[in-house]
Amino acid sequence: xxxxxxxxxxxxxxxxxxxxxxxxxxxxxxxxxxxxxxxxxxxxxxxxxxxxxxxxxxxxxxxxxxxxxxxxxxxxxxxxxxxxxxxxxxxxxxxxxxxxxxxxxxxxxxxxxxxxxxxxxxxxxxxxxxxxxxxxxxxxxxxxxxxxxxxxxxxxxxxxxxxxxxxxxxxxxxxxxxxxxxxxxxxxxxxxxxxxxxxxxxxxxxxxxxxxxxxxxxxxxxxxxxxxxxxxxxxxxxxxxxxxxxxxxxxxxxxxxxxxxxxxxxxxxxxxxxxxxxxxxxxxxxxxxxxxxxxxxxxxxxxxxxxxxxxxxxxxxxxxxxxxxxxxxxxxxxxxxxxxxxxxxxxxxxxxxxxxxxxxxxxxxxxxxxxxxxxxxxxxxxxxxxxxxxxxxxxxxxxxxxxxxxxxxxxxxxxxxxxxxxxxxxxxxxxxxxxxxxxxxxxxxxxxxxxxxxxxxxxxxxxxxxxxxxxxxxxxxxxxxxxxxx
Numbered sequence: 001x002x003x004x005x006x007x008x009x010x011x012x013x014x015x016x017x018x019x020x021x022x023x024x025x026x027x028x029x030x031x032x033x034x035x036x037x038x039x040x041x042x043x044x045x046x047x048x049x050x051x052x053x054x055x056x057x058x059x060x061x062x063x064x065x066x067x068x069x070x071x072x073x074x075x076x077x078x079x080x081x082x083x084x085x086x087x088x089x090x091x092x093x094x095x096x097x098x099x100x101x102x103x104x105x106x107x108x109x110x111x112x113x114x115x116x117x118x119x120x121x122x123x124x125x126x127x128x129x130x131x132x133x134x135x136x137x138x139x140x141x142x143x144x145x146x147x148x149x150x151x152x153x154x155x156x157x158x159x160x161x162x163x164x165x166x167x168x169x170x171x172x173x174x175x176x177x178x179x180x181x182x183x184x185x186x187x188x189x190x191x192x193x194x195x196x197x198x199x200x201x202x203x204x205x206x207x208x209x210x211x212x213x214x215x216x217x218x219x220x221x222x223x224x225x226x227x228x229x230x231x232x233x234x235x236x237x238x239x240x241x242x243x244x245x246x247x248x249x250x251x252x253x254x255x256x257x258x259x260x261x262x263x264x265x266x267x268x269x270x271x272x273x274x275x276x277x278x279x280x281x282x283x284x285x286x287x288x289x290x291x292x293x294x295x296x297x298x299x300x301x302x303x304x305x306x307x308x309x310x311x312x313x314x315x316x317x318x319x320x321x322x323x324x325x326x327x328x329x330x331x332x333x334x335x336x337x338x339x340x341x342x343x344x345x346x347x348x349x350x351x352x353x354x355x356x357x358x359x360x361x362x363x364x365x366x367x368x369x370x371x372x373x374x375x376x377x378x379x380x381x382x383x384x385x386x387x388x389x390x391x392x393x394x395x396x397x398x399x400x401x402x403x404x405x406x407x408x409x410x411x412x413x414x415x416x417x418x419x420x421x422x423x424x425x426x427x428x429x430x431x432x433x434x435x436x437x438x439x440x441x442x443x444x445x446x447x448x449x450x451x452x453x454x455x456x457x458x459x460x461x462x463x464x465x466x467x468x469x470x471x472x473x474x475x476x477x478x479x480x481x482x483x484x485x486x
Contacts, residue, residue: 020049023111046064078107089138102155117144143408188215214258264348322349367383379403
């Protein structure tokens, strides 16, 4: 019998999860939800997210047409519309739910829906613009770009990808720009003192906060960016004089390097901000306006420099040359492969190239290795299980983003009997990484005992086990040893 709306079992789509749902995880990860923020869950299902948030001290309430119909729909800083629009078969009702959730949020709306590349490999009955599952539920599987476009058309604002199928829509332009800028703001350690100075030690209580602010900003902070600014000016006459003392006891070069990295971060942010219709200068947070004036002079100059980098990110020859110049990562025939932690050490052009892919797919939290294809306009996000502890971790998931066609493909290796593995893990890391030495030591051992030959990679688990068996060796953590007698 053909399916009709009366046969759709919407209540069956509310499932119990062992932890937070993906949109709530994204909000917590990105610092957009904490004890100072209120949340309303529009279509909360059985309310598990609400229970977990309450345990964290976060004010959260919710409504659901089946499980909490008596609850009131109420305003909140953040409204979550998680996996609701994809289970509504009527397109008009779907849009009404979206707009209703939008009217309830004061700061931002987070929307999550099922995406095509995560859909189960089953033949379901087509219905409306989606399918009816074997459980009698409706599912609309969106293309990532399609979902983004739908949200922007319906709500009239920019939809920023947080993860596959999860988008943020901000009501406040300044808050949106601050969030985007923070994504590309690298963490840097405060330079150490290299000499003793009595005046510094006498004023350490205010100079250390100034050093932290200088490291975070790469420039002298404004009064609103440093609570101790007034006290510092009273003691030294100006922030510049205080900074001169800091440079004397720490050396000048680290501060010049920090400023340069902040310039690069700013250019990466401005380049990628074009994906959300670059705002007017007056719409930017005061801190970013200060950055532009201090580092690049004018907004027009800053945007022009950023645009040059963005357009070069679409030039395969420029990307190939940048990959070959990279001081971190493993260069192979078709790509540069880096650990996630090494992205910060790439030059701005490659960070923008990867950022273009992230602007489409969002953050894939488990992805610990990134493959920047040198000539095809593709970026792949790879999930290797237990990367830090397994000497040769197996590939579990690969998400490939093809920028020219705005397409996303997922490849799941979970059930493979002989999955691809990683060798020479240290090549993917920056030399300052805590695990670089341990990984390098294993590689030297494997080369010395002939497990690895010069430039050769073992690609599969079976290959590795065969070589180890032939040489009567075994792995004990990140070191090789003779096989124990059986």
